[in-house]
Amino acid sequence: MEKLKNRIQNQGRIIGTEIVNVDIFLNHQIDVQLFNDIGQEFKRRFENETITKILTIESSGIGLAAIASQYFGFVPVVFARKVESKLLDNEVYLTEVHSFTKNKTSQIRVSKRYITKEDRVLIIDDFLANGNAVLGLCDIINQASATLCGVGIVIEKSFQPGRKKLLDQGVRLESLARINSISDGIINFED
Amino acid sequence: MEKLKNRIQNQGRIIGTEIVNVDIFLNHQIDVQLFNDIGQEFKRRFENETITKILTIESSGIGLAAIASQYFGFVPVVFARKVESKLLDNEVYLTEVHSFTKNKTSQIRVSKRYITKEDRVLIIDDFLANGNAVLGLCDIINQASATLCGVGIVIEKSFQPGRKKLLDQGVRLESLARINSISDGIINFED
Numbered sequence: 001m002e003k004l005k006n007r008i009q010n011q012g013r014i015i016g017t018e019i020v021n022v023d024i025f026l027n028h029q030i031d032v033q034l035f036n037d038i039g040q041e042f043k044r045r046f047e048n049e050t051i052t053k054i055l056t057i058e059s060s061g062i063g064l065a066a067i068a069s070q071y072f073g074f075v076p077v078v079f080a081r082k083v084e085s086k087l088l089d090n091e092v093y094l095t096e097v098h099s100f101t102k103n104k105t106s107q108i109r110v111s112k113r114y115i116t117k118e119d120r121v122l123i124i125d126d127f128l129a130n131g132n133a134v135l136g137l138c139d140i141i142n143q144a145s146a147t148l149c150g151v152g153i154v155i156e157k158s159f160q161p162g163r164k165k166l167l168d169q170g171v172r173l174e175s176l177a178r179i180n181s182i183s184d185g186i187i188n189f190e191d
Numbered sequence: 192m193e194k195l196k197n198r199i200q201n202q203g204r205i206i207g208t209e210i211v212n213v214d215i216f217l218n219h220q221i222d223v224q225l226f227n228d229i230g231q232e233f234k235r236r237f238e239n240e241t242i243t244k245i246l247t248i249e250s251s252g253i254g255l256a257a258i259a260s261q262y263f264g265f266v267p268v269v270f271a272r273k274v275e276s277k278l279l280d281n282e283v284y285l286t287e288v289h290s291f292t293k294n295k296t297s298q299i300r301v302s303k304r305y306i307t308k309e310d311r312v313l314i315i316d317d318f319l320a321n322g323n324a325v326l327g328l329c330d331i332i333n334q335a336s337a338t339l340c341g342v343g344i345v346i347e348k349s350f351q352p353g354r355k356k357l358l359d360q361g362v363r364l365e366s367l368a369r370i371n372s373i374s375d376g377i378i379n380f381e382d
Contacts, residue, residue, distance in 0.1 A: 029305040030253075030268040032260040058250035062221075063268065066254035069223040077221040077254065083293075102274075114220040 039068035131162025322353025
C-alpha cells in the first residue's frame, strides 16, 4: 500500500535499527482518513472471505478494527483485554502474551460471550514484530473453536520472527507495509 | 438518545446498584453501527463548535473517538496513554488519574507534539462516573494551553460526582444517556 509506505517513510521517526515510531498517525495520534484507506485495503485483500467478527487487542488495534468493520458490513469488533477488570465476567478465554517492547508477560482475555464456534474471525493489529500478540489472539480463536480467516497487519517488521511463525501455522497473513530493514536512517520496504 | 437508552436497558447486565455492564456493545465487543449513531449525535450536539482534535483515553474511548471523527471532518484523534511505553518520546504532558473501578492511581500522558495551543479540543469517553479520567484529560488540555470545547460522554452515572465536578469548572458536558439510579434491577434514566 504505497500511501502507507510513504507516510511511514515521511513521518516515521527511526530509533536505532529496529524501531520506527509512527505515533503521529497510527498509535497515539490517529489519522482517521488513512484508517479508512487501510480498512478498505483490508476489505480488498479479504474480499473472498465471509467474516463475522473482527478481533484485535487493546489499545492500538481498536481504532483500526472499528474503522475497518465499516467495510466488512459493520461486523462486531471484539478487543482482547490486557488487564484484569472487575467489569469483565469470569467466563473468559485466557492466554499469555509476552511483549518485547514493554518487556513483560501479561494475560489477555476475551469473554466467551463474544467469540463462538460459529464465528469466522479476521484479526487486525497495528504492528507485527515477534508475533506474540497475534499468536495469543489465534489461541483464543482456537479455544473458542471459531474459524480464523486471516490476519491483517498495518506494519510488519519482516526482519523479526512474527511473519514466519504465522506462516508456519498456515495462517493467511496480509501486511500492508512490510519493512525488511532499517539502516542508516533509511527504511527498506519489501516490494 | 433513545436508541442508546434502549440498548442499555435491554442488553446491560446490572451488577448491584452502581454498575451496568455494557461490554456487549460498548467496551469489549463494539457495535460499530451504534458507534456511528453516537458519533452523529455528538456532531449534532457540538454542531456550533469548531473542533480541531478529539482527545480520549485508552482503551474504550478509542473506537468511539475514531468513528466520531468521521462526523467532525476527520479531525485527528489523540488518545492518552496509561502506561509508560518505550515508544513514546519524553516530551509529554503528564497527569495522574485515580480509577475507582480498578482501585489504582496511574499516570496518563500525551505527547506535546499532538496537542498544541492552537487546538480546539473535544473530549470523548465511554463512561462518566467520578470524572477523574476526564479531569485528567482537561488538565492535559490546560497544560497545552489548548481550548477545551466540550466533553461528550456515552453513559453518565449521574449519581456519582463526575458531572458536578465538570459543571463546577464550567465545562460544557453532553452525555447521551444519563443514569439517575439503579435499583431492583431497573435502570432509571434522566429524561
